[in-house]
Amino acid sequence: MNGWVLPTVGHLLAPLTPGAGPGTLSAEAQWQGATKAIAQIMAQSMEAADAIEAAFITDFAEALPSEAIDQGVVLLGPLPLFTGSWLDRLSVWTFSSHLWQSLWLLPSADGGEPCPEVTERAIGLAPVDPLAAESFCVVRMRDFSLALSLQEDSTGQLVFRFSFEPQAIAAVWQALRARVQLNAPQQLGPFDALAQQFPLVEPSYRIVSAFTERLLQALPAPSNPAHSEPRRRPLRASARPQPAKPAIDLELLQALAHSVRTPLATIRTFTRLLMRQQNLQDKAVNYIEKIDRECTEQINRFDLIFKAVELETSNSAHLSLTPIPLAQVFQSSIPRWQQQASRHNLELTVKLPHKLPTVASDPTLLDRMLAEIIENLARTLPAGSRIDMEAETAGSQLKVQLRYDAMGAATRLESLKSIGQLLTFQPETGSFGLNLHVTKNLFQAIGGKLTIRQRPQRGEVMTIFLPLQ
Known part of the structure; x- marks a missing residue:
């Protein structure tokens, strides 16, 4: 200077x-x-x-x-x-x-x-x-x-x-x-x-x-089509993405995610320090716990955005897959998912086999992605809807299905708007999440697969396949 x-x-x-x-x-x-x-x-x-x-x-x-x-x-x-x-x-x-x-x-x-x-x-x-x-x-x-x-x-x-x-x-x-x-x-x-x-x-x-x-x-389109970026194939756990120049909106999204995530992490730290104080009133504890929970959910969401940007732009992205006992994942996550649904006046029912297998995946990313799917459904389905989750083995894979009725599926799709290459946005609530294409890529990167099937007059079925260990 x-x-x-x-x-x-x-x-x-x-x-x-x-x-x-x-x-x-x-x-x-x-x-x-x-x-x-x-x-x-x-x-x-x-x-x-x-x-x-x-x-x-x-x-x-x-x-x-x-x-x-x-x-x-x-x-x-x-x-x-x-x-x-x-x-x-x-x-x-x-x-x-x-x-x-x-x-x-x-x-x-x-x-x-x-x-x-x-x-x-x-x-x-x-x-x-x-x-x-x-x-x-x-x-x-x-x-x-x-x-x-x-x-x-x-x-x-x-x-x-x-x-x-x-x-x-x-x-x-x-x-x-x-x-x-x-x-x-x-x-x-x-x-x-x-x-x-x-x-x-x-x-x-x-x-x-x-x-x-x-x-x-407002961002301008590429001025030279000859140098435009080719359409990328879906990412796979065993495949290395082709080198590609990051798109402008991905870089901006990464910067915005960083600027939002940092103060959220600071707020969460302060809430956990407050929880250590003695003689807190029950009402204050309730408020602090809500703040901590909301900050944690948003931080996890921005971590997913960071991972999505990395997978979309990096030429060396690689996720290490490890054995995960699903019984531990579901045992700790189901109460949290049901709380997520309950906060939006929805009902989440879960049906699991007597014995859950071990799958090969990324444990942290898998937990956050499942939580993000539940939260996305909870925010976009109309109040009073019901989500039925069922898990069962299907050959060499574990199949996890989420079903919701036709009216809820139609309302959910109508309420979403696309923003850039990665996100969907719901103007009525101000909530956003990863779009379907990126979510599918993330599941492929951790060895799984995501499909959505429309059932006339019966709603949608979202199916997640995870490879057994």
Whole structure:
């Protein structure tokens, strides 16, 4: 950083959010997709605010001070990024060493023409300030905050990073505040007032999900079909995947999973420390146990996502299969699966043979995948549904079947939306999980097989085959 003491946005995000892709073209595409995604979210947020204001405070509009129109603040550099009338409801600050040399404007969220006349506060930067060479955007709204960064790393490669974490946004805000104090001290008062007006809050999962979905939709398709990635065959435990360049959305998903999993692990650690305290009230213990359980389920889900990305992108993925006594697996897992179903007002019945065999698989991954299937069904089937699980031997394999009725199967399929190459998403609940194709690949990687059979008027049958030891 050439001895410059003030950090850049990307430097502050690096410890909390790993770079999502080292390739220059990949990083640029991710940056452009992210800025388009957040522009659409902010534009919709402004439209919603306008509708509420028109419905409830029309009679008092003249009494409102002019500052009341601000619905958020955007700090960006080195050039303006957004256009559109919705920017009138935001306080926009541009940091640059060459603000008026040229303008690089992305299309507006509504597809309209650029509006370079939008009034902005301009903060000059010293030519030696490394922030002048970084593309960044910091957004603070009443219900979420976000920081984006695109800059070169120590090897000269462009790296894209983003974070919704209030801790990261606070550090970035202080670094930019130092620039305001150094280069435009007369603007420090209004700048600090914005921090008070828009305090940092944890974002809703709906906002994070909407941003991720729009980001993936905004990513450009490969420009050269001749270099596009061939369709991969399903993974098998004994087969090595062919080398393939990771897709952009897989890299982003891996970075997002890391940024979410880390604070969940911290929360779970604190809950387990709290459980060691003496004289806790029963009600408090109940709440802490629920938090711990939810964190553990989500951490396991993100571990599955990491494994799925690894299997989809690595050219050396290999899973070691070991003998597993299924009696131990089912004995410890069935009560947990039934609790999962009960929390969603479902009934799970389990029928097992008198003696369960030993299978060859990966014990940790198998347990998490079975739990993920139960949780996915519990979240997507309508309340009151019943899931029947039955296990039996079939030749050299163990066959585990899960049955649910036709109405539940139809409702489940209608409620799911595809996101990228790996995930399905249920907008009504905000829940997500691995899609069917990836789930099948994971079962093949641990020596098994997954099939789903539609039964007219009778529902679906999900069958899992595991090789006997």
